[in-house]
Amino acid sequence: MAKKIRPDGKEKVTGRLKYLTDLAFSNMLYGKILRSPYPHARILSISTDKARQLPGVQAVITHKDVPGLNGFGIVTPDQPVLCKDIVRYVGDAVAAVAADSVETATRALELIHVQYAPLPVLDSPEKALEEGAPLLHPNGNVLHRAGFQKGDIESEFAKCAAIVEETYHVPRQLHAYMETEGGVIVPEKDGSLTVYVGTQHGFKDRFQLARILGMPEEHIRVVSSPMGGSFGGKDELNIQPYGALLALSTGKPVKIHQTRQESIRSSIKRHPMKITMKTGIDQDGRLRAHQTTIVADTGAYATLGPAILDFAVEHTSGPYMIPAVDTKGISVFTNNGVSGEFRGFGGNQVTFALEGQIDRLAAAIGMDSVEMRRLNIRREHDLGPLGQQIAETNGALDVLQSAAAVYAEKKPSSQNQDRWKRTGTGMAITMHGGGLGFGRMDPAGGRLSLKEDGKIEISFGFEEAGQGILAVIETITTEQLGCAKEDISIMIGDTSLVPSSGSTTASRGTSMVWHSLQRLKKPFLQKLLTRAARKTGTKEGQLSIGPGGIWENGECRLSFRELASEQAPIVISTQFDFPVSPDPIDSAHFLYTYSGVVAQVEVDLLTGRINVTELHQSLSAGPVVNEMGYLGQIEGGGVMALGYTLMEDVIMADGHYVTENLDSYLIPGIKDVPFNLQVKAVESLPAEDDYGPRGVGEIGTIAVAPAIANAIYDAVGLRVSQLPVKPETVLKSTEERGVLHGSQSSNSGGN
Amino acid sequence: MKPPKFEYYKPATLEEALNLLEEAGDDGKIIAGGQSLVPIMNMRLASPKCLIDINGLEELSYIKNEDNTLKIGTLTRQSDVEQSEMVANVCGLLAEAITQIGHVQTRNRGTIGGSIVHADPSAELPLALLTLNGSVQITSKDEVRTVAAEDFFITYLTTDIMPTEVLTEVTIPLMEEKSGYSFQEVARRHGDFALVAAACHMTVDDEGIITAVRLALGGVEAIPLLIGDAEDILTGEQLSDLLMEQVTESVEMESDPESDLHASSEYRMHLAKVLTKRVLTQAYERARG
């Protein structure tokens, strides 16, 4: 494991790195977007005259000004760029303005007069599914149904010694990337358009923008990196269409950078879900039947809602082998904010429910929960959760063993020294699929070139959002080629310069960089050595690639610059698909990562406050590419999940955001973070595995919530079924059960 | 979102500031540290037409101990009070309260007077001032008047100060020997506004008999709330569970916390009682040494 620093570190600590929202161009205008004040309404009229007359305003656009398709959405373009007749949520855009200052643009929005006729607000899936509910989309209020059945559920339930049924509620989580959506869109002299806006898939943005603008894709260049965080949230289009339309209509660069409030209002969030699980276990501790209903609030538009529900369905039984599984999921349109892509992609929600079931079942039959997990866990050759063949590893058992060792040390939970506090330990495990799944276009690719200046350029269509893809590319490229980091230059995030590599999502990046290098390395090195042999007059077999150039007998014979000089660049490209299961099961995944989490909490019996004191995460995701990047993903993911568990909730009431900014939407600060944060990578893979390192962008967020929830139970006996866990809930539960009185003694109020 | 337009003046003297205030009338608003005002202006929840910036009035920045009274100029930064050894030595409660205001970076700019005039019912300084039986000096063109903290806070974000007046100084009578204090709060996240805060100052004789006590709570009413009954219940007594129970009954009678998205009224009430016991216990223990 090489402890390599990030290539972008220096630019970031000096403030020299230009994020796309830092860019400025001469004659640049500022754009603002007018969004609906109603969660559901009919638009009667839009009057932009007054706004147009305001000095400094250069363009005001509405639905009439969209030349191409007035809609976006990665799979289904059902979200209007600019609404014409109906608004379906408070983030819906109705008009946009470009002006010579942010202040003027803001003022102009106030001068646009839109008449609305409010319509009934469907602020929950239940309301949206009611008979006679107004239809939000032509095909009704159901975005997607998904399910999976195997075995005979009823007869398996009949064999059970205990059955646990529980309904779990999980909140709407905000990505809370520190950099809100934004950038600059520049109309070029040749009629083309350059879009400097962060996204997780530049080529997809280009495709969507071409469709909206009625422009050939080749006339649009998307510069999509770097970003100040994304976590899935900038995967879908956000401000790009408005900036592009305004730039085209004014002929000037237009900058849009959403305020935090605008961002919360319009951005996608993690799906709130209501998950009911009925799970049965026999007297030997074997899981027999697992029945799940998932109801997801997908908000007003589709984005990747269907795929997220499919993912949740696939991960409903986690790393356990259960003979009968019956899962039904429904993703429902409402007038709430749009739910969509978010680190974990539906896995977080169902894992919270599943691992809650596991602990409840173990308690129900009086079995140790680790033992019970071990008894039911999938083994190397077992099929995947949808019955598909998957890349065989022993990851599930590996992380269970690793977590169990930590858990054993922490158990039994000790009475806290402070008698008003209780300590508890909990664990949870999970498996998580990488890539988009069977049946979905999931192309990848990369390119290696020896440039005229002697640099080896490695390029991918990926984006750097902080996750560390640059460090991964640098590490894998130098390790695979044998050159030094000074020898290479990395090119990403610019559709005019890089090959398509698919999306920077779904824990794909690390994996796809490694796979690309496996394909590129041999032909590229071969070409270098052939040329070197010709230049030096040495036999190819005696030459090798090393730091700085071509080596022979322990000496550098020829620098890369010399090798490159006066000759055409050497270019090798590859295109391939993310590996999928040989079994044609729709949306099923093939490459899985695994995690086992142990959390320790301290609960204050008098205030109900929960303090996570330790968080141990064990991972199985193949070899670690970049140690610090790996740690950062797992620790950071863990803390993000801690927030999901204890404090984060984008509250909506009647279709309006109640939490509008970072003063009311709380994300963890340093004092919320456990003092003891441990990450253990179990790197071993079967000898025959040739899939290399797996991405770890998501896995660190999946099993943390149930581990904390199980720790809370261990501490105070509260079975958590709703996130975030509020101190009030803890207090109510402990008071009802007399936990407090159990520890009350003679005198003071404690402290 | 950025603030709407306003006019800006930066007076060089207090007199100039008072003149400007009088001219501006109801449109005028003093800005000192701005750590409460600017956020609400940025969110357009406040839109003063005329800002009078008193950051140039350096004569209003001081910390003095005169005649056993702590005097702090209104413009003194919270971090200056936090770092003052003198304050730590003579007024532990204030020192303890200060560290719980916002964050290091907001205390570097935020002022003593600004926080008190803003009068958020869950803020630390108004609560500390009330508990310590402090008062404020208010200056206008015509007079300088002194108002006790007990009379200063009128309702939510509203004080006794008139549009033409400036809070110029905060005064706090200093602790006697054998006194103890405690300031505790519960917030959803560290540095955020407290859900409930409690403060207590107490003097105790050699036998452990409480000779004087002031207990106040923040976040349970529209203003910081002095629990007057605490004095009647505890004076002349040693602290006991029974007496603390009686005090919490008074707390329950006198408080009427609101519900919001961070906590329900019931939870705030519960915290008020828990924190009441905690600050009484800690103040008593400290007073007894």
Next chain:
Amino acid sequence: MGKHEIEVTINGKVYQEEVEPRMLLSDFVRDVCGLTGTHVGCEHGVCGACTINVNGSAVRSCLMFAIQADGQQVQTVEGLTSNHELTDLQKNFIECHGLQCGFCTAGILMSTEDYLEKNPNPSSKEIKEMLSGHLCRCTGYDGIVKAIEKTIEERNQSVLS
């Protein structure tokens, strides 16, 4: 009343500009002076991304108007580095992986430098207290604390030797 002329010294360079009173110092630094190393994340004082040093104190630049910085000395992240030489703190942020997306980093560096100047030997609790004024969504804070602790340790060693 329209614009006011102000003169602010940032990283040793004098900027003379006309501003509206409502212009935030954060916008002045970024948009007028082009010093985009300072970032804004919430514009109401919660996230700490925009923290800069004004007259020797780390403050939120979104909670000050540019006009209030008239005649004052300001330092931003761009001013930490002289002659492209990284400070020990900057180096340690890179080496300890104290950053990922880097958007919050400038603010944290500005707070930390100011804090360590005034408190060269803070306890772990004090470091956390200082950092509690900053939100980071990527790292989980572990690398940030390590970077600061390493810097303190190295500075102490260099004082001793």
